[in-house]
Amino acid sequence: MHSITLNGQAYELDVPGEMPLLWAIRDILGFTGTKFGCGISQCGACTMHLEGMPIRSCSTPVSAAAGKNVTTIEGIDDDPVGRQVQQAWMDVGVAQCGYCQCGQVMSATALLQRIPSPDDEDIDGFMSGNICRCGTYNRIRTAIHQAAAKIEEE
């Protein structure tokens, strides 16, 4: 039995410790906002925050999250930075198919929590682990700059 706190709520997970957090949260707990894309930490679709750190949940075992706080896309609007990121995503019209975008929002939020005013190089560096097959990258850059500006205004 593994205890995790997911988006502020405590859960007990009766699964093998090596089960990736992604499948435990999607299949056992039933929160499907986090997506499966590659299974080998290559695409970032499964990005969650573990104690505030962005992680690839497809390759992070449940045991590594035991006793810790996990934030998924379902909880990101509790974070003021996350909310601004989501708003910028809407204003700029980033999403096409949308499948990777939860992971993109999680990574962008983590970026802005660390670098409040990133330049394009910062963005390219931090976001390069998140693949978007629709190719929304230019709008992602624009949206991150826009969110950064809004956060600074506040």
Add this chain to the structure above:
Amino acid sequence: MSMKSSYRNFNLTNQTLDRRDFIKGVGATGALILAANWTWAQEEERKYGGEGMPGGTVEDPKVFVRINQDGTVAITCARSEMGQGIRTSLALVVADELEADWDYCRVEQAFGDQDLYGNQDTDGSRSMRHWFMPMRRCGAAARAMLEQAAAGQWKVAASEVRASRHKVVHQKSGREIGYGELAESAAKTPVPSGEAIKLKSPEDFRYIGREQTLNIDGMDMISGRATYGADLRFDDMLFAVVARPPVFGSVTESFDSSEALKVSGVKKVIEIEGKKAPSEFHPLGGIAVVATNTWAAIKGREALKIQWSASENDGYDSMSYRKAMEKAAENPGKRIRDVGDVDQAFAQAESKFSATYYMPHIAHAPMEPPAATALLKDGFLEIWAPSQAPQVTRQRVAERVGLPLEKTRVNVTLLGGGFGRKSKPDFVIEAAELAQQFPGRAVQVQWTREDDIHHDYLHTVSAERLEASFDADGNATGWLHRSVAPTILGIFAPDQMHQAGFELGMGFNNAPFDIPNMRMENPGIPVHVRVGWFRSVSNIPRAFAVQSFISELADKAGEDHKEFYLKLLGNNRQIDPRDMTDDWNHGENPVLYPVDIGRLRNVVDRTTREAGWGKMLPKGRGMGLAVHYSFVTYVAAVLEVEVLDGGTLIIHNATMAVDCGPQINPDRIRSQMEGSCVMGIGLATTGEISFAGGKAQQSNFHDYQVPRIPLAPKKIAIHLVDPGKEVELGGIGEPGVPPVAPALCNAIFAATGKRIRQLPIRDQLA
């Protein structure tokens, strides 16, 4: 029009069939199969556009619009959403004609039902092209019903009232009534049809053609609430993965599931039957592991011991296949188009030049790998799937599991990318078969990324050989193009060696150049894998070859590429595609959709002007141009690149100009072009699936690399070109892709003098 032939009638065993009969549809999913029923096609007058598709179009507001008493308007979208924004764009069209307020509109997704909704094949860049007018008429008819209902209540003539912004107004008396209050009586009003439907004047449009950044699903998509193929959750549901034969054509000889069944959570191991080539949309077969969660299913699959049979495709090897294709391209092949006398032109030429261009298989790799959920309950099979063709899916599933159509329903989730992959329901049939084994329990089939890369319906592999001759004045006198590529027909019929009309009509026989002697040939080559349509299909290798070749010719002649290209195009004129032996014409009426040289010229002029074509660039930088007409849309691209010492490629700017006729949702046109640009850069730089011993050599994003954010151009500028005259709608989802790779390669040549004739570029710049 209903589906008049099933795949069982499909018996295309030779090449004697006239292409004219074969291309009734647009060469995709049901259309292609229906098209094979050529006797039927001969009997009826040839139809084009939406009416030429199986099921045609429907404009009945009772099918697509529901007005609720709370005033909300539910608009049904029967096309699949895969990032092109069609759920938003088609709903905006209905809302505009309906005079509905967008804030009160909702979109509901249609399930697969061709008789009810008309054709649902979401491919071929035709959702807006085929459905703009039916959806306008649908919205306008609903508006007339609301006006009729209000007039009835007020006992005034319908001509005295007018619907405006979600209410109906009687100006004389100043009375007005909201849509919600009218909902019940409007529903009882007869549906107008024909000329009784009055469309709005374009100057009164509120949403159509307006600048707006709207996405009806946007917030759901970025908050985790949106539902994709693997996001259905039911009590007590099961999760499955399938071990499929590593080589196409191989089957399960024997298997041992004892270790798999020991994995905690694994419930059952089930053999799925494959279908030998031509396997159409059927599963590859293999061994399914069904478990209480996806992880257990994956671990169970790892513990399977399977003996696969030998396959006739065991020898498929990309290196030797490439040699065979290039050899075939050196020799005459099936003549597709023959104008003048190329042999004589070549014999009398002052100069000649030839080059061969190679492009490998590529995989769609949508971010959402195939996944589907099925539930068989009380003899009714319900499916939730990210399908580009839910009506075809429904038919195939019903046949396969032996249920009548009315005992099946295929619900369409959002698609986490499609690009053509999700037109093929093999993965949905897997879920349906497994659900049969667990009545009352939902079963979800999840493809891993490795499954997706290994078992895709791949983009074809191609060798395009071009040769051109010139007279002493530098005028082009001859053009010989040989295209060699395994055909998509291979999934539908055995022993297919030659490309179909819809593949030839993608920038091959319809090359619109003003050259007196031209010949296009298609030498044969056998098919060894499942070849399918990938966003813009054969246009990709054609544009790469033709647009690179023209750049090479311009360089040999010492002329500016743009001017040289425009000279090849010749005078502004409209060419009937049939005069170029293209009877397919992307399924559109050749009279309404000629190839318009003036429009090609316009996009070239616009994109070069915006990009600053001809300006001095620092050393190591270069600009490249490419132009391509596909899906009845005209696109030109200029890329500006820098190649650093050591070969690192930086793409500074991409400038694209697009003329797609009327622009319905400009922001979505731009976003599709931006995405096409990035996808085109990806297939040009790293896109390759290669085979050895019949097996795909790549498996996941570490070795099948797709673009990441640093590779995206620093700036992408999309310019929408007004055609300046009344023309029909063009496509948007696909036509942005083809010109990108050649524009990039031409830019690399301008920057470095290095000519790329083989994709992907990968380390050729080092």
